[in-house]
Amino acid sequence: MxxxxxxxxxxxxxxxxxxxxxxxxxxxxxxxxxxxxxxxxxxxxxxxxxxxxxxxxxxxxxxxxxxxxxxxxxxxxxxxxxxxxxxxxxxxxxxxxxxxxxxxxxxxxxxxxxxxxxxxxxxxxxxAAPKGQEVSAGRAALQQTAVTQYAAYVKDQTEQLLAGTKEFAKAFAAGDEDTARGLYAPVRMHWERIEPVAESFGDLDPVLDAREADLEEGQQWTGWHRAEKDLWQPASGYQALTAAQRQQLADKLVADTEELQQRTQDLTFTPDKLANGAKELLDEVATGKVTGEEETFSHTDLWDFQANVDGARIAYEDLKPLLAGSGTELDASLAKNFAALQQLLDQHRKGEGFVYYDELTEAQVKELSSAVDALSEPLSRLTAAVVR
The missing domain is CATH 2.60.40.420 (Cupredoxins -  blue copper proteins)
Structure with a gap:
């Protein structure tokens, strides 16, 4: 975040x-x-x-x-x-x-x-922008294709997020904790794949995705991580939510997600925003997921990790045609490092998900961190390659 x-x-x-x-x-x-x-x-x-x-x-x-x-x-x-x-x-x-x-x-x-x-x-x-920054018609067409494809991806992810959130909220409010726990990480992956878009709404992001450690004095805690703590309660010193409080939290989670989905329907994008968003997603991995700080109570950080990588990869693949010619070397480096990071993540799969983050060894965490760093370097050069 x-x-x-x-x-x-x-x-x-x-x-x-x-x-x-x-x-x-x-x-x-x-x-x-x-x-x-x-x-x-x-x-x-x-x-x-x-x-x-x-x-x-x-x-x-x-x-x-x-x-x-x-x-x-x-x-x-x-x-x-x-x-x-x-x-x-x-x-x-x-x-x-x-x-x-x-x-x-x-x-x-x-x-x-x-x-x-x-x-x-x-x-x-x-x-006003200076004259002479126009790109060729052919390159402009490739750029337009990339942003059109990405806009469709964001639309699809927000629709899936809303549908999953409603299912999660129903189970959470009803006290069906097993179902809610099972839905928590998979549904949140839709949020994490488009996190830079979601975070751009400064009034919605804090009510949907605030972690307890991020709260400022007097700030009401709502959203996914508030529900997370109630589903994976600390061993001591925690007062569980009442049925009425769960219902209130669930209703707000759905309403805020509906607002997010509505706001993203008419968004437009540009190639630099895709490229920089991909890098931002890797920054999210490096500063939150790979440290295990995102999912403090559920330890489902690897689901978030995978989703951030998914979102970065989709943006890169949409922009890939713009790397033909002078960007061939960068393209090859990105493809290689995305594949290497994915291979490491796949080693920690369990069933349809992943092992919990607190089950990883220090060496495994370091290995993941090194792979993120290796991908982050070429990804930081993507913007300059696609806006020319």
């Missing part, structure tokens, strides 16, 4: 920014003012940009953490809720780039030292 988005809520999303989804980052690259990047310095009490405006089109923010805590950087839509692009987990002294394709409009930038709170925000303006 990104930006501690589980702590945010607010007004409805501005429709004009609906296309600005799935933006992401490239890893630890060195940028300078000469390459047109907006330089960002993040410290404990400041988020300093070299410019408060930039021309539309392909926009790069070169973010350097000059503070003492891990930080994150965001480009937010005018409503302050929709995440246009994000780069997270930037350690002290490190730099990472955020690359997005952004149309003319008003936005906000935000640094989040310590990765908590709403961040240090400032207004940012994107002017």
């Amino acid at each position: 990104m930006m501690n988005t589980h702590a945010r809520g607010g007004a409805a999303t501005v429709a004009a920014t609906a296309a600005l989804l799935l933006a992401g980052c490239t890893d630890n690259t060195q940028s300078s003012a000469s390459d047109g990047a907006v330089q960002v310095s993040s410290t404990a009490d400041a988020c300093t940009l070299s410019s408060t405006s930039a021309p539309g089109g392909t926009l790069k923010f070169a973010v350097r953490n000059e503070g003492t805590e891990v930080t994150e950087f965001y480009l937010l839509a005018e409503d302050g809720l929709r995440i246009v692009g994000e780069v997270e987990n930037i350690g002290p002294g490190l730099s990472r780039d955020l690359v997005v394709m952004v149309p003319e409009g008003k936005y906000f930038t935000a640094c989040k030292p310590g990765m908590v709170g709403d961040g240090i925000r400032a207004a940012f303006t994107v002017d």
Whole structure:
């Protein structure tokens, strides 16, 4: 989960920014003012940009953490809720780039030292895009095919998520714990496959997917992980939900998922959003799933792990035709590393699912982590290869 988005809520999303989804980052690259990047310095009490405006089109923010805590950087839509692009987990002294394709409009930038709170925000303006950024008709057609295919994938996953959520909620509210436990991980895979899309809705993500560790003072805990804790209750010190509380939680879970499904129906995408979203999904694996922090009570992290990899692979495969020619080497590296990671995951299958994460040895976790890192490097180069 990104930006501690589980702590945010607010007004409805501005429709004009609906296309600005799935933006992401490239890893630890060195940028300078000469390459047109907006330089960002993040410290404990400041988020300093070299410019408060930039021309539309392909926009790069070169973010350097000059503070003492891990930080994150965001480009937010005018409503302050929709995440246009994000780069997270930037350690002290490190730099990472955020690359997005952004149309003319008003936005906000935000640094989040310590990765908590709403961040240090400032207004940012994107002017009209310069001329000459057009692509050939043939390449434009390939790009359009890729985003059309991905939009259909998102639509299918949200429909399956809603259907599964209703089935899960019915069992959970009725106290049919065995059925609810059996549905929990498989249904959540539909969410995890499109997680960057789901997380872009700053008011829905916190109510659907907040972990207990992410809650801020006074924040009501709802959603999947609240149900998870009640189904896999801690050995001591936990007060189980009443039947009425379960029903209330189940009803809200369904209603919020219906809202998510409705909002995703008319979304549009661009090639850079697909590529960056794929990288964001691998970041999710590296920062949550491979550490075992996502599913604290159920230990079903490998289901989430697989779903994040699925989503990243689908985005890559939709974009694959754009790698013909100059991107052939990158294509081969991505195919090889996706296959290697999948082979490792398959070793931990059990029946129709996986072993629980707390059953893995330290060596097995390290092996999975290394495979994620190996895939993450070429995936960080995908955006530049598909937006030219």
